[in-house]
Amino acid sequence: xxxxxxxxxxxxxxxxxxxxxxxxxxxxxxxxxxxxxxxxxxxxxxxxxxxxxxxxxxxxxxxxxxxxxxxxxxxxxxxxxxxxxxxxxxxxxxxxxxxxxxxxxxxxxxxxxxxxxxxxxxxxxxxxxxxxxxxxxxxxxxxxxxxxxxxxxxxxxxxxxxxxxxxxxxxxxxxxxxxxxxxxxxxxxxxxxxxxxxxxxxxxxxxxxxxxxxxxxxxxxxxxxxxxxxxxxxxxxxxxxxxxxxxxxxxxxxxx
Ligand code: IPE
Ligand code: IPE
Ligand code: MG
Numbered sequence: 001x002x003x004x005x006x007x008x009x010x011x012x013x014x015x016x017x018x019x020x021x022x023x024x025x026x027x028x029x030x031x032x033x034x035x036x037x038x039x040x041x042x043x044x045x046x047x048x049x050x051x052x053x054x055x056x057x058x059x060x061x062x063x064x065x066x067x068x069x070x071x072x073x074x075x076x077x078x079x080x081x082x083x084x085x086x087x088x089x090x091x092x093x094x095x096x097x098x099x100x101x102x103x104x105x106x107x108x109x110x111x112x113x114x115x116x117x118x119x120x121x122x123x124x125x126x127x128x129x130x131x132x133x134x135x136x137x138x139x140x141x142x143x144x145x146x147x148x149x150x151x152x153x154x155x156x157x158x159x160x161x162x163x164x165x166x167x168x169x170x171x172x173x174x175x176x177x178x179x180x181x182x183x184x185x186x187x188x189x190x191x192x193x194x195x196x197x198x199x200x201x202x203x204x205x206x207x208x209x210x211x212x213x214x215x216x217x218x219x220x221x222x223x224x225x226x227x228x229x230x231x232x233x234x235x236x237x238x239x240x241x242x243x244x245x246x247x248x249x250x251x252x253x254x255x256x
Pocket of ligand 1: 028029030031032033034072073074077088199224
């Protein structure tokens with residue numbers, strides 16, 4: 001154990017502190033199947049999924065991870081039955097209201113990313129309140145992707161950059177990766193190191209399409225409401241065994 005790992009709460013002894021991911025993202029999939037297996041309505045799976053997210057956020061915070069990004073609602077999820085969409089929007093609003101004080105106390109900086117203008121107004125107000133009250137927090141950066149689509153994110157960045165070119169503030173040959181990243185929702189967040197997907201689907205479902213370029217991907221069959229601390233621990237052990245070559249023949253640094 002290193003001195004720093006002793007400072008972190010309940011840090012698993014088999015993890016290496018110097019190989020922890022800085023930024024973890026999660027596709028929280030399988031709520032509906034979890035409920036169906038138990039003969040419950042799908043919404044019960046969503047409700048239970050909130051507990052799994054709270055556990056994950058706490059682990060990330062306790063174990064020194066700088067940023068957690070969670071996929072809560074995709075631009076494609078509007079195609080679900082109206083009752084389910086309505087339930088989810090109300091659930092997000094209620095959870096935000098319930099959890100805000102604790103997030104402030106725990107120094108969490110909460111953010112939302114996606115096309116937020118299309119969300120119900122009452123939810124937008126809660127989002128603005130939560131982001132405003134936690135923006136100066138210095139702890140973990142917790143981003144909830146809501147009405148988020150990776151293609152939509154890239155398009156909005158293109159539009160913003162095109163506008164700068166049109167105004168004459170930018171030359172096309174000045175557009176490089178670093179400038180482009182400044183126009184993504186994840187600007188200012190560390191590179192995405194680890195993408196986790198629950199419930200076994202082998203796809204990214206329009207999540208973080210740009211950012212995933214060299215992320216490690218971990219997929220588990222566990223359904224999201226059953227994704228507990230042990231499962232996250234397993235994902236981290238697996239991540240630390242990966243050889244991240246970034247297209248080269250050796251890892252740039254075993255310290256990552
Ligand atoms: C993920 O669980 C939550 C959201 C997409 C909001 P699902 O609702 O997709 O659950 P499955 O995939 O149908 O089991
Ligand atoms: C991805 O899950 C979106 C979220 C977890 C919010 P979906 O259930 O919507 O994805 P598909 O339909 O299996 O690709
Ligand atoms: Mg699903």
